[in-house]
Amino acid sequence: MTTRRRSRSDGARAAPKAPEGDGDRNDERAAERAVDRTSPEALQAAALRYLNRYDASVEQLRRVLLRQAQRHAAPAQLPEVRRHVDALLARFQESRLLDDGRYADTLARGLRERGASTIRIRQKLRQRGVAETIVEEVLQRAASEPGDADLNAARAYARRRRLTTRYDLTNPAERQKALAALARQGFSYGTAVAALGASSDDGWEEP
Structure with a gap:
């Protein structure tokens, strides 16, 4: 006499059906x-x-x-x-809780203190959705302040990245690397040269 093996599915209990209307109530919730x-x-x-x-x-x-x-x-x-x-x-x-002029001024000033060039600041403000007219107003105000804003920022970047200690500025190849680091941040060649010359610990100046 052969005995039929009971499969797992034979004893499986069917999942209880959700009461009618529960799906609709879940959708509503x-x-x-x-x-x-x-x-x-x-x-x-x-x-x-x-x-x-x-x-x-x-x-x-x-x-x-x-x-x-x-x-x-x-x-x-x-x-x-x-x-x-x-x-x-x-x-x-x-209510002035939001003010793009104030926001752009604050952001630009902070970026400048960390060594951002005018080009980089313009890019950042555009990325944040600040209107072009406000961007230009902020940059013009910075340009009208005493001193060279980009030169001061380049010097700040050179100090922060320790360019004058990482590179031997009397070596043409090393000096070129330091200048390239500033150029990648959007500074002009003249600004980069002036920044490295002014911040050099060994008195190196661009001839």
């Missing part, structure tokens, strides 16, 4: 959560949290809020969310 995170109140709270941690341009904050919306909102909701974001940014600008 997901939609409610999306609305909660993309409502005007939620967007404002997210914007304030971000500004509490970082300074930002108008466009930069817009990108942050829209990324949040795209994670949580259905495609059909996005046009309305964009309108909420635009209204929020307009209020923030009116």
Whole structure:
């Protein structure tokens, strides 16, 4: 007499079926959560949290809020969310909580102190979405201040990267490497030469 082996599937219990209507309720709850995170109140709270941690341009904050919306909102909701974001940014600008002129000035000054050239500062401000007119105003103000802004920045970069100690500036090949390091940061040849000559510890000057 042969005995039929019981397969694992014979004893497997069927998964309980979800009660009718549960799927619809889950979809509704997901939609409610999306609305909660993309409502005007939620967007404002997210914007304030971000500004509490970082300074930002108008466009930069817009990108942050829209990324949040795209994670949580259905495609059909996005046009309305964009309108909420635009209204929020307009209020923030009116109250001066967002001010691209102030933001650009602060960022440009910080970059300059760390040794950024005018070319690099312009690139950074454009990447952050600052309007071209504001970028040019900020750079013109820097250019009108006493001293050579790019030369001072090149000297700061040379000090920070220790170019005059890493390279023997009396050796033409070594000097060329130091000049190339400054050129890659957007400084002109003349500015690079002046910066290295002025900051050289051994008194080296460009002939």
